[in-house]
Amino acid sequence: MPPEFSIRSDSVDVEQIMTQIRARIREKRGVDYTEEELRQLASVKLEKFLDPTKVRSDLIAHYRRLREPGSGATAPPENYAFDDHLVYGSARGGTGGVITRIRRLLNPVLKLFFNPNPIIQVLNRQSAINAYNREEFDRTAALNYELIHNLVLEVTRLGIEVKNLKMRVESLSGRLDFSDRRARALESVVQYRPGTGPAAELAEAAPTPAAAGGRAARRDGDTPGREGEAAASAGPIKGEAQRARRRRRRRGRGGAAGQPDPGSIASGGEPGAQADAADGAGAPGADGGGGDSLPFDGGEPGPADGHEPGTGDPTDR
Amino acid sequence: MKLAVVVQRYGLDINGGAELHARYVAEHLARRADVEVLTTCARDYITWRNELPAGESDVNGLRVRRFPVRRERDPGRFGRRSHHVFGSAHSIADELAWLDSEGPCSPALIDCIRRNEPGYDFFLFFSFRYYHAYYGIRAVAPRAILVPTAERDGAVGLSIFAPIFRGVRALMYNSFEERAMIQAAAGNDAVPHVVVGVGSEVPARTDPERFRRKYGITSPFIVYVGRIDENKGCKELFSHFERYTRAVGSDLSLVLMGSSVLPIPDHPRIRHLGFVGDEDKFDGIAAADALVMPSYFESLSMVALEAWALGKPVLANGRCDVLQGQCLRSNAGLFYESYAEFLETLALIQSNRRLAFAMGQNGREYFQRHYSWPVIVRKYLDMLDRLRAEDQGGARREPIEPLPGWFARRRAACRAGNDVVRELPAGAARRAERRR
Numbered sequence: 001m002p003p004e005f006s007i008r009s010d011s012v013d014v015e016q017i018m019t020q021i022r023a024r025i026r027e028k029r030g031v032d033y034t035e036e037e038l039r040q041l042a043s044v045k046l047e048k049f050l051d052p053t054k055v056r057s058d059l060i061a062h063y064r065r066l067r068e069p070g071s072g073a074t075a076p077p078e079n080y081a082f083d084d085h086l087v088y089g090s091a092r093g094g095t096g097g098v099i100t101r102i103r104r105l106l107n108p109v110l111k112l113f114f115n116p117n118p119i120i121q122v123l124n125r126q127s128a129i130n131a132y133n134r135e136e137f138d139r140t141a142a143l144n145y146e147l148i149h150n151l152v153l154e155v156t157r158l159g160i161e162v163k164n165l166k167m168r169v170e171s172l173s174g175r176l177d178f179s180d181r182r183a184r185a186l187e188s189v190v191q192y193r194p195g196t197g198p199a200a201e202l203a204e205a206a207p208t209p210a211a212a213g214g215r216a217a218r219r220d221g222d223t224p225g226r227e228g229e230a231a232a233s234a235g236p237i238k239g240e241a242q243r244a245r246r247r248r249r250r251r252g253r254g255g256a257a258g259q260p261d262p263g264s265i266a267s268g269g270e271p272g273a274q275a276d277a278a279d280g281a282g283a284p285g286a287d288g289g290g291g292d293s294l295p296f297d298g299g300e301p302g303p304a305d306g307h308e309p310g311t312g313d314p315t316d317r
Numbered sequence: 318m319k320l321a322v323v324v325q326r327y328g329l330d331i332n333g334g335a336e337l338h339a340r341y342v343a344e345h346l347a348r349r350a351d352v353e354v355l356t357t358c359a360r361d362y363i364t365w366r367n368e369l370p371a372g373e374s375d376v377n378g379l380r381v382r383r384f385p386v387r388r389e390r391d392p393g394r395f396g397r398r399s400h401h402v403f404g405s406a407h408s409i410a411d412e413l414a415w416l417d418s419e420g421p422c423s424p425a426l427i428d429c430i431r432r433n434e435p436g437y438d439f440f441l442f443f444s445f446r447y448y449h450a451y452y453g454i455r456a457v458a459p460r461a462i463l464v465p466t467a468e469r470d471g472a473v474g475l476s477i478f479a480p481i482f483r484g485v486r487a488l489m490y491n492s493f494e495e496r497a498m499i500q501a502a503a504g505n506d507a508v509p510h511v512v513v514g515v516g517s518e519v520p521a522r523t524d525p526e527r528f529r530r531k532y533g534i535t536s537p538f539i540v541y542v543g544r545i546d547e548n549k550g551c552k553e554l555f556s557h558f559e560r561y562t563r564a565v566g567s568d569l570s571l572v573l574m575g576s577s578v579l580p581i582p583d584h585p586r587i588r589h590l591g592f593v594g595d596e597d598k599f600d601g602i603a604a605a606d607a608l609v610m611p612s613y614f615e616s617l618s619m620v621a622l623e624a625w626a627l628g629k630p631v632l633a634n635g636r637c638d639v640l641q642g643q644c645l646r647s648n649a650g651l652f653y654e655s656y657a658e659f660l661e662t663l664a665l666i667q668s669n670r671r672l673a674f675a676m677g678q679n680g681r682e683y684f685q686r687h688y689s690w691p692v693i694v695r696k697y698l699d700m701l702d703r704l705r706a707e708d709q710g711g712a713r714r715e716p717i718e719p720l721p722g723w724f725a726r727r728r729a730a731c732r733a734g735n736d737v738v739r740e741l742p743a744g745a746a747r748r749a750e751r752r753r
Contacts, residue, residue: 012648012675018635021665025657167563174564174660181668 079130082123087116318350318701323430323453324443325421327356327381328369334619335466338515339443340377342464345516345694347379350701353437354381355429357421357449364389365421384426394418403471403734409726412477422448431456439701441489445481446472454481458717462700464489467499468614469638474737479503484717487700489513491617493646493746494638501741511700514617516690519626520596525604528597532590537667538570539632540605542598542620543612545577545589550611550634555582557659562586564660569667572605574598603627606673607666615639622688625649625680630673632662642745649680 088103090096110116324339331337339354346352354376358367365386374381398415401407426449430440434457442450445465454461463485467473482488482503488510490496500506529535545551551573558571559582573581573589574597581589593601602608608624610633615621618640621631631650633640635658644650651662666673686692720726 012672012679014644014648014651014676017651017665018662021651021658021661025661028657170560170564171566174561174664175566178565178567178664178668181664185668 079134080127082120082127087120318438318705319436320346320350320352320701321355321430321433321437321440322346322352322443323355323426323440323449325357325447325449326359326362327354327376327383328360329376331360333362334616335444335464337619338464338466338617339441341515341518342441342693342697343379344377345690346697349694349698352379354379355426355440356381356383357423357426358383358385359421363392382429384423384429386421386423387425388420388422390420391418399471402475402731405733406729407731407733408729409476409721409731411729412475412731413726415475416448416451416477419446420448427452427456434460439486439704442485445478451477451481454485455717458484459486459714461485462487462489462704464491465495465499466491466616467495468616469498469738469741469743470614471734471738473498473502473741474732474734476731479505480718483508484715486704486714487511489697489700491515492639492642494642494744495616497746498638498738498741502737509700509703511696513693513696514622514688515619516688516693517619517623517626518595519623519684520599523600523603523627525600528600528604531597532572532588532601534570534572534588534604536568536570537606538572538588538604539607539609539663539666540572540574540601541609541611542574542602542623543610544575545573545579545581547579548612548614550613551579553634554609554611555584555587557653557656558587559584560656561660561663565664565667567667569606569663571609572601574601599623599627602629605629607632607663610634610640612640613637618643621650622684625677626684626688628677628681630666630676630680632659632666638743638745645745647679647683649676649683651676 088100088107090099090103092099322339322343324336326333326336327340328336329340331340343352343354357365358369358371359365360368366389367385369383371383371385374383395415395418398411398418402412402415430453437460439460439462440453440457441462441464442453443464443466444450445463445467450463454463461484463481465482465488472478479502482499482505485508488496488499488505488508490499490510490512491514493512496510496512541551541554543549554571562569562584568586570586570588573587574591574593576592577589581587590597590601602620602624607630608621610618610621610631612618612634613636615637616639618633621633621640621643624631625647631640631644633644633650633652635641635644635652635654640650641652644652651666653659653662666676
């Protein structure tokens with residue numbers, strides 16, 4: 001009967017699986033941003049500029065074109081040249097000359113009410129200041145345009161590079177993850193000769209008190225009793241190779257193996273935590289590790305890697 | 318017992334969710350009661366154009382009476398009015414104008430309901446948001462049973478519907494999430510109700526190999542069944558799936574069944590089969606590793622139930638409360654709310670066959686226990702018996718609340734529908750049908 005038929009469907013708890021998946025994602029992500037926060041952060045980026053199809057390589061020319069008359073852009077107001085004749089002048093052609101003369105004649109009367117001279121002077125100076133600012137603005141604007149242009153190009157280039165790198169990292173980590181799962185699934189279907197293999201080692205290690213408490217010592221591979229047992233059961237070369245492989249696996253799982261919670265299948269952390277805990281406690285599997293690590297551990301049917309049923313992480317693949 | 322099923326469209330070739338729901342319910346109830354269908358001549362839910370002949374006809378042994386739609390929908394006007402009532406403060410008159418522009422506007426159908434009220438014991442109205450349900454319920458409230466098929470959208474927050482939810486004799490909800498949403502919006506907890514859903518006509522035997530041979534699909538795949546539309550979350554699905562294949566590099570394909578209103582990416586692992594018949598649909602689901610349901614708004618998702626009936630796990634969009642709730646209650650599906658979750662959940666389903674199998678088994682059991690036809694029909698009959706017993710006992714019923722007066726109807730006192738819905742309780746209901 002295929003192993004699938006022995007599965008207890010009751011032991012699937014989607015809520016718990018999702019909790020563990022989310023915990024794993026948080027661990028990977030490092031910072032616990034919510035999805036909303038991430039979206040907000042993403043929207044703040046200058047995506048328009050980061051999109052290579054939308055960047056203008058002729059930014060300066062574009063800005064200059066905008067400033068040309070008839071370009072459709074709003075032209076700046078013309079500077080008003082101001083002098084003392086302007087306040088009396090008229091734009092009415094021939095009659096304007098007469099009007100200007102009358103105004104000049106009446107100037108003394110106007111001065112009886114207020115003195116227009118300071119106003120004329122102030123406006124005259126303001127006009128000069130405006131002309132100066134305009135020239136200065138034109139000079140700096142050209143520099144600014146160039147600077148912005150270069151910055152945009154640089155940011156775009158970096159953005160594309162970051163995007164590419166992110167995709168590569170994502171792709172590599174995904175492939176690694178998948179390969180890891182597949183490798184473990186394949187490992188689990190290896191048939192060991194009776195009395196050999198990891199389960200036999202575990203079974204022998206179980207009654208040794210040093211093994212139960214001394215995971216750290218075993219990790220270093222310097223527990224004399226264990227060395228001897230492994231050598232006796234599987235031969236020195238094979239036993240050493242298996243231990244080395246397990247050490248490598250543990251190292252690969254990193255520090256997550258530190259605080260296992262063997263009583264809970266929702267204990268979070270990396271799958272290695274449960275595996276190590278089971279090892280350390282001399283967990284069963286005396287029949288060659290035939291028990292599934294958890295109800296759904298391992299990608300393929302068949303004996304898994306020596307976990308106690310129900311004590312692992314259901315998301316472990 | 319004589320029942321009238323009132324629905325906006327009806328026919329063998331009409332596959333809209335609520336319409337199919339209505340047809341299935343009508344056909345199954347017809348074995349235990351005298352059932353007639355009252356509907357419109359429309360076939361297309363966008364235009365409501367009169368395409369089917371008015372009058373009586375026979376569909377799968379049921380008597381169907383069709384009434385013409387007075388005018389087709391003007392999409393521009395409907396869009397503007399939707400934007401107004403969902404997005405800003407407005408009046409009851411605005412909501413009624415919105416309902417009128419939504420359609421299917423068939424006064425003849427309403428007249429028939431009103432005239433023939435004594436001839437039926439109960440009227441089963443499907444889809445609260447349409448003209449026929451609103452005016453039909455107002456015409457025969459003491460005999461009206463509503464199957465709301467409500468999704469979490471702005472329509473639930475419109476003021477005109479609260480008296481409808483409070484005024485019907487009973488409500489047949491599709492899910493616990495739908496019930497929670499409507500009860501929060503309308504305060505109709507006292508109205509008799511039951512969460513019932515709908516069954517499906519799932520074949521006893523499927524032939525996955527036939528499907529694979531017919532379409533030349535050799536690799537493992539996940540399947541999406543339904544309209545391929547941005548509103549159904551398909552755009553997001555395409556993006557997630559493309560990233561997934563890039564990241565994992567597996568040979569998994571995405572097979573799409575259904576008509577498309579969205580450009581489908583030109584991707585070697587995305588395969589669009591177009592609209593397919595029932596046989597291909599069920600064989601395709603049976604051949605798939607899982608069914609993916611990316612929709613944000615669902616009142617039940619019959620196709621998810623069908624996948625469960627066929628023993629397949631479902632990967633659903635967790636932002637849809639109903640889908641998430643169904644996955645949690647059945648323990649038969651995983652859900653995602655972001656790409657990271659999509660990656661993890663799909664990889665888990667793909668790589669862990671035993672988990673996928675066990676979830677499929679759970680789904681099958683969940684379907685049998687809650688959505689098989691004997692269970693559904695029993696729930697309907699129990700409700701009808703209860704209401705009839707109340708009628709015979711002479712229980713006093715409050716009449717449906719009348720519309721406000723002319724001036725009150727024109728006062729812009731109603732809040733934007735979307736704002737109202739945003740404040741309604743959200744999230745999946747974890748209680749009730751949980752197996753563990």
